[in-house]
Amino acid sequence: MSELQHVIEMSGITKEFGTFRANDNIHLDLRKGEIHALLGENGAGKSTLMNILSGLLEPTSGEVKVNGKSVNISSPDVANELGIGMVHQHFMLVDKFTVAENIMLGREKTKFGYIDRKKAEKDIQALSDQYGLRVDPSARVENISVGMQQRVEILKTLYRGADILIFDEPTGVLTPQEIQELMGIMKKLVNEGKSIILITHKLDEIKQVSNRCTVIRRGKSIDTVDVAVTSQQELADMMVGRSVSFKVDKKPANPSGAVLKVKDLTVKETRGFDAVKNISFEVQAGEILGIAGVDGNGQSELIQALSGLTKSSNGSIELDGKNVTNLKPRKITEAGLGHIPEDRQKFGLILPMTLEENIALQTYYKKPFSKHGFLNYKEVKIHAKRLIAEFDVRTPSEEHSAASLSGGNQQKAIIAREVDRDPALLIAAQPTRGLDVGAIEYIHKRLVELRDNGKAVLLMSYELDEVMNVSDRIAVMYDGKIIAIVNAKDTTESELGLLMAGVSLSDAQDQAEQKGKEKGVVDSTK
Amino acid sequence: MIRQSKGLLNSLLVPVMSILFGFLFGAVLMLAFGYNPVEAYRAMIVSVFQSPYFIGEALRQATALTFTGLGFALAFQAGFFNIGIAGQALAGWVSAVWVALAFPDLPRILLLTLSLGVGLLVGAIWASIAGFLRAYFGTSEVIVSIMLNYTALQVTNFLIRNVLSEAGNTTARVGENANMGFQWLSTLTQNSRLNVGFFIAIIVVILYWVFMTKTTAGFEIRAVGLNASASKYAGMSAEKNIILSMFLSGALAGLGGAVHGLGTFGNIFTQGGLPDIGFNGIAVALLGLGNPFGIFFSSILFGVLNIGAGFMPNQAGVPDEMANIVIAAIIFFVGANYIIRYFIDKRAAKKQTASSTSQGGDV
Numbered sequence: 001m002s003e004l005q006h007v008i009e010m011s012g013i014t015k016e017f018g019t020f021r022a023n024d025n026i027h028l029d030l031r032k033g034e035i036h037a038l039l040g041e042n043g044a045g046k047s048t049l050m051n052i053l054s055g056l057l058e059p060t061s062g063e064v065k066v067n068g069k070s071v072n073i074s075s076p077d078v079a080n081e082l083g084i085g086m087v088h089q090h091f092m093l094v095d096k097f098t099v100a101e102n103i104m105l106g107r108e109k110t111k112f113g114y115i116d117r118k119k120a121e122k123d124i125q126a127l128s129d130q131y132g133l134r135v136d137p138s139a140r141v142e143n144i145s146v147g148m149q150q151r152v153e154i155l156k157t158l159y160r161g162a163d164i165l166i167f168d169e170p171t172g173v174l175t176p177q178e179i180q181e182l183m184g185i186m187k188k189l190v191n192e193g194k195s196i197i198l199i200t201h202k203l204d205e206i207k208q209v210s211n212r213c214t215v216i217r218r219g220k221s222i223d224t225v226d227v228a229v230t231s232q233q234e235l236a237d238m239m240v241g242r243s244v245s246f247k248v249d250k251k252p253a254n255p256s257g258a259v260l261k262v263k264d265l266t267v268k269e270t271r272g273f274d275a276v277k278n279i280s281f282e283v284q285a286g287e288i289l290g291i292a293g294v295d296g297n298g299q300s301e302l303i304q305a306l307s308g309l310t311k312s313s314n315g316s317i318e319l320d321g322k323n324v325t326n327l328k329p330r331k332i333t334e335a336g337l338g339h340i341p342e343d344r345q346k347f348g349l350i351l352p353m354t355l356e357e358n359i360a361l362q363t364y365y366k367k368p369f370s371k372h373g374f375l376n377y378k379e380v381k382i383h384a385k386r387l388i389a390e391f392d393v394r395t396p397s398e399e400h401s402a403a404s405l406s407g408g409n410q411q412k413a414i415i416a417r418e419v420d421r422d423p424a425l426l427i428a429a430q431p432t433r434g435l436d437v438g439a440i441e442y443i444h445k446r447l448v449e450l451r452d453n454g455k456a457v458l459l460m461s462y463e464l465d466e467v468m469n470v471s472d473r474i475a476v477m478y479d480g481k482i483i484a485i486v487n488a489k490d491t492t493e494s495e496l497g498l499l500m501a502g503v504s505l506s507d508a509q510d511q512a513e514q515k516g517k518e519k520g521v522v523d524s525t526k
Numbered sequence: 527m528i529r530q531s532k533g534l535l536n537s538l539l540v541p542v543m544s545i546l547f548g549f550l551f552g553a554v555l556m557l558a559f560g561y562n563p564v565e566a567y568r569a570m571i572v573s574v575f576q577s578p579y580f581i582g583e584a585l586r587q588a589t590a591l592t593f594t595g596l597g598f599a600l601a602f603q604a605g606f607f608n609i610g611i612a613g614q615a616l617a618g619w620v621s622a623v624w625v626a627l628a629f630p631d632l633p634r635i636l637l638l639t640l641s642l643g644v645g646l647l648v649g650a651i652w653a654s655i656a657g658f659l660r661a662y663f664g665t666s667e668v669i670v671s672i673m674l675n676y677t678a679l680q681v682t683n684f685l686i687r688n689v690l691s692e693a694g695n696t697t698a699r700v701g702e703n704a705n706m707g708f709q710w711l712s713t714l715t716q717n718s719r720l721n722v723g724f725f726i727a728i729i730v731v732i733l734y735w736v737f738m739t740k741t742t743a744g745f746e747i748r749a750v751g752l753n754a755s756a757s758k759y760a761g762m763s764a765e766k767n768i769i770l771s772m773f774l775s776g777a778l779a780g781l782g783g784a785v786h787g788l789g790t791f792g793n794i795f796t797q798g799g800l801p802d803i804g805f806n807g808i809a810v811a812l813l814g815l816g817n818p819f820g821i822f823f824s825s826i827l828f829g830v831l832n833i834g835a836g837f838m839p840n841q842a843g844v845p846d847e848m849a850n851i852v853i854a855a856i857i858f859f860v861g862a863n864y865i866i867r868y869f870i871d872k873r874a875a876k877k878q879t880a881s882s883t884s885q886g887g888d889v
Contacts, residue, residue: 329759333761347756349753350757364745370742373742375745
């Protein structure tokens with residue numbers, strides 16, 4: 001009994017939004033000291049379930065027990081008191097504050113009305129050391145790495161006394177090394193008596209750290225399995241409800257002439273430093289060029305310049321034979337660019353607007369959607385309905401707001417909008433971030449299909465697997481420069497890893513371990 | 527269908543509750559100072575509705591507020607806080623009167639169109655200054671339009687003293703051809719100053735709705751207001767939409783000022799401060815939740831309150847100041863409607879819990 005002690009039992013959880021059942025009689029139990037993975041496609045109801053557990057939503061029916069006692073988690077504060085803490089996917093940190101200030105925010109320890117910073121920093125340091133989190137309490141959040149920011153989020157929940165930690169897709173923003181480190185931290189946490197629910201799409205992570213896994217599909221809990229005896233393929237099939245293929249099937253590329261020509265491009269970031277430094281490359285029709293690199297090496301700025309969202313300070317961009325350097329976004333779009341933006345909620349969608357309006361976002365001003373300055377909502381609706389069906393966007397209707405869709409379905413709507421315009425070049429920035437295998441498989445297929453139809457695709461991703469699987473050629477960016485362009489089928493993960501860390505191509509090929517020396521021999525173009 | 531009507535009901539709940547809370551708070555205040563709130567409210571409301579004249583006057587007030595309310599709402603939907611509505615309305619007022627005085631012999635329909643048109647245009651240009659500076663230099667439209675409010679006030683007073691009159695404090699009255707009154711309307715409302723502006727306001731309410739929900743330009747303004755980054759990504763021009771929304775916002779305010787000036791007064795006099803229709807228009811827009819029909823009805827409410835407050839001193843012995851405080855309390859609760867929203871949400875959450883536990887019992 002004691003070794004199988006349940007810290008959380010959720011039984012018969014149902015949550016209805018209007019007529020839509022986001023959770024339908026879901027069962028989930030978490031044993032003390034285990035890492036329990038929660039696996040499901042986007043929109044399967046994982047977030048709803050976890051929002052119920054963390055007090056953000058109340059279930060329509062069902063029972064939640066914490067440590068054997070039936071509880072009513074009516075607000076996040078109640079969840080907090082019960083020792084449930086959530087490590088959010090999107091960090092909730094104040095950039096200008098120090099790590100310690102962020103952690104004690106809302107829980108300030110005071111001495112005669114003054115904040116006792118020293119005591120807080122000491123406590124935080126002690127916690128950090130206990131779990132091996134390696135966090136500097138006095139550093140400002142804006143100056144620390146993404147990995148460390150996440151560890152600050154973890155510390156925040158621990159500082160508030162959490163025994164049950166929910167990790168919401170924690171690895172999406174991390175580099176491979178940081179992911180390994182996080183896995184270590186999670187194991188350490190359970191060794192120290194914490195229990196963890198890990199929400200993820202990544203099957204290899206589930207295999208690596210978790211003990212059991214509950215699979216949710218379309219709001220229902222399908223099964224809870226012992227991870228050690230279940231294969232990744234079985235997990236994936238269970239999640240999607242059919243057999244899934246991991247490999248991206250593709251014929252050899254058939255490149256036929258450059259669609260995008262970038263020459264000597266330099267782009268400044270907001271503070272005025274050069275984020276992209278004198279880059280030149282081409283993307284051919286009929287090929288997928290991947291851009292690999294650790295977050296923050298100029299990839300975002302490069303793509304913003306290509307799509308007209310930022311001005312470049314030097315160099316030229318030619319798209320489909322037209323010079324589009326520093327043109328406005330619409331001119332570039334009309335010259336033949338499709339763009340799946342990196343931040344889909346900030347740039348890709350207007351969340352409060354309806355799905356049909358969002359699907360028309362790039363074409364609303366053209367016939368047949370607009371005539372004599374009036375929008376033709378009939379056409380907008382017909383168009384939206386067709387794309388929703390064709391791209392399998394799961395939504396109760398096209399009149400629901402984009403905000404009501406799950407992340408994967410939001411992404412599908414964006415892809416539908418961009419691909420349907422039949423652009424000569426599609427820029428896909430982090431197109432599968434936070435999506436499940438079913439959606440990833442689908443999106444990769446679409447990208448390859450576009451390539452096979454003779455379009456050019458520029459794929460920017462921080463996920464090495466994705467870049468290697470989907471691309472034909474891979475450009476590695478480091479410190480604002482393209483440090484090398486390699487053929488996807490000739491390279492290896494370790495070679496790319498070294499290049500991403502700034503090691504020159506020749507050194508990387510020699511597997512030399514010496515750090516970031518870029519000798520004159522760097523093959524920076526082709 | 528059912529879902530829609532439920533949504534409508536819910537969205538009406540907040541403004542209605544705001545108004546009720548305002549009245550309640552006003553009543554508590556009056557009680558605290560020894561006045562009879564029932565008498566006072568009876569005086570305020572019954573007196574207005576008993577007399578066609580005061581109904582007409584309330585609607586006349588509502589007319590100007592509809593314009594300024596719509597003006598504020600338009601910029602607000604695009605994400606800008608046009609606090610310069612009052613100055614733009616004043617600019618519209620003075621220029622409409624000026625035109626009417628300058629061309630007294632034009633045919634009536636032509637002179638009215640010209641005067642109102644110039645008032646509209648001047649208000650629009652006045653607001654566009656703030657829009658232009660915001661679009662190309664990133665200056666805050668709030669600060670610039672506050673400055674422009676004072677500029678409008680002083681320029682207007684200067685014009686009245688030095689150009690539109692012989693060093694006097696009022697201009698001459700505009701001629702018969704710039705009269706916005708309708709004989710049958712005055713007869714119906716026993717010589718109130720209700721005028722054709724009321725019907726223009728109704729038309730503008732409908733045009734506003736059509737513009738915002740049916741046109742491409744309205745779609746862009748809404749999009750920019752909801753998510754400026756995504757709008758830029760979708761190729762909409764931020765500069766164009768800032769200036770356009772401020773232009774239209776000022777146009778509505780300017781038209782409101784022109785209608786107010788010609789319809790209510792028929793002249794302009796030196797002002798001690800900015801006209802109320804500006805700031806009350808902001809309150810009306812907030813109470814109407816940005817919906818043109820909501821704005822129309824909340825203007826009428828404000829008209830009734832304003833006119834009705836005048837009866838409180840005589841009929842219920844509540845001093846003028848108290849009457850104004852009661853109105854202010856109502857406006858306060860309108861502005862603070864998130865408090866009411868908070869309580870409504872909390873109630874809804876409680877209800878849900880209650881139903882979930884009762885259902886949970888069956889399992």
